Amino acid sequence: MNKKESKAKQIISYIGGDKLVLIFAIIAVFILFTVLNKNYMSIANITSILQAISLVGMVAIGHTYLIIAAQNDLSPGSLAAFSGVLLALLLSWGVPAVPAVLLTLLGGVVVGLFNSWMVTKIKLEAFIATLVTQSIVRGLAYIIVGGKPLSISHPAFIAIGKARFLEIPVSVWVMLICMVVFGFILAKTRFGRSVYAIGGSTEAARLAGLNPTKIITLCFILIGVLTSLGGIIFACRMNAGQPAANVNLEFDAITAVILGGVSFTGGVGNMFGTFLGVVLIQSFNTGLTMVNVNTFWQNLAKGALLLFALTSDYIRKERRAKALVEASMKAAEENK
Secondary structure (H helix, E strand, O other): OOHHHHHHHHHHHHHOHHHHHHHHHHHHHHHHHHHHOHHHHOHHHHHHHHHHHHHHHHHHHHHHHHHHOOOOOOOHHHHHHHHHHHHHHHHHOOOOHHHHHHHHHHHHHHHHHHHHHHHHOOOOOHHHHHHHHHHHHHHHHHHHOOOOOEEOOOHHHHHHHHOEEOOEEHHHHHHHHHHHHHHHHHHHOHHHHHHHHHHHOHHHHHHOOOOHHHHHHHHHHHHHHHHHHHHHHHHHHHOEEOOOOOOOHHHHHHHHHHHOOOOOOOOOOOHHHHHHHHHHHHHHHHHHHHOOOOHHHHHHHHHHHHHHHHHHHHHHHHHHHHHHHHHHHHHHHHOO
């Protein structure tokens, strides 16, 4: 084996074969849509993709924790819309900027606690529990503003919506910082290891001295706060709280997380994979729009992408199970 082959294997081993596939898929998407529409690689469109990534990415961070812990949340789209509406309403009442933001984030905490209560206390499946929340929160968003968008005229929030650093929107920097911080927490801290343990086996984690209820609650609070923060930034960009906004946001986030290698059954995944998944799905969505694909066909394509993600997850799970059996058999033979 020459040095180049050895170096290539080291890179593949470090990044991971699945991650390299995602990187090549992202490159292929960019090439495909650039061929179909030369404006796809324009500065304006790349900026648009990055801004869209920022909101999906914030939700995907929370979903990474939840899905690794073998939970789920279908309410982020509604919560993001509600958060934007709540911020706009508080500002219209003359509430100062900082208290308005804190109260909006508190709304995310409350939603997270409510979801956790339904899952951990009354033992509803997360899918059903958060579907309930999705309906309730979206309904509240419509009710508090009478079903109409509420404009934001506060100069500080308008400035946040337009602000850029190194020509990149501030919302993107916020998402990247959150990715790094929460990726580090997931990979390098006791809490992160506890999330993996809960997803691997709740009972085993309990016997090891962990508190599954507490950890799951913290994960639901985390996605609630991150979603509310994303909703605030989105409202600043739109200069309005819109109760009809962000429909199906959670499905884009879940698809991105599963594409990124997080196992839908829990216990496996990392934040780098989630980041790649977010870039892939948003690049794909934007490309479909730019080549004028009909909305109905876009929905079909998104569904197919989610199916592909779940199928890939199943294949990865089968490979892990096979590798575990082979390792166990090898260990048994060595002990004979």
